[in-house]
Amino acid sequence: MHATIHGERMLTELDFSRLAKLYGGQLPADLADLLSGTEVVPSRDVSADLVTMYSQVELVDAHTLRRQKLTICFPGDAEPAAGFISVLSPVGLSLIGLREGAVARWLTPSGEACSAEVVSVLFQPEASGDYTT
Template sequence: MLATIHGERTLTELDFVRLGKLADQQLPPALAELLDAADVLPSREVPANLVTMNSQVEIEDPATGQRQQITLCYPGDSQPGAGFVSVLSPVGIGLLGVKAGTLACWRMPNGVERSARVSAVLFQPEASGDFTR
């Protein structure tokens, strides 16, 4: 497993459907598990502090305090060096559906466990009134 799912996860209906369509590709087991276990809400009902697809978040390494801004995106838009992290990556799976203040945890392909606290959701499409992004 490339990511560890800790705690409650919530997805928008649109994110759930779109991620389910990625099943044509080989989904990481952790993402398939997340889709099976997540609560699903209409986009208009998700809280503004929830990490959804295309959200820009600030994360903080709990060990070093180092902060980083990333945008959670679909695989075709991924540019890790520019801060656009694919939802199919361990980090992306670890962040999807968690709320600000949550410690997101994941396992890297080499087996090393990593974590980061979601210190803020800086932009969320649904909070800005965009329910189709």
């Protein structure tokens, strides 16, 4: 497992449904673990500080204190150089469903442990009234 999935997470019903259908339901173990242990709520009921699909977040690396802006997206929209990170990447999977102030933890492909605090949700579709993206 590359992403550390623990603690309370929350997904919108739409995000949950779309994630569960990825790869025809043949989900990677990390994603299946996340979906099985996550609270699911209507999109209109999430607070603006929750990381949902297509949210742009500002992170601070726990070790380097480097700030970074990332947008969590579906695999087909991923452009890491532009800051669009697939929800199925270790970083994306560690962020989805967290709130501002939470710490995301993941392993790099080489096995290095990383962590970063979600200091701000800069944009969230649901907070702007978009319940279908």
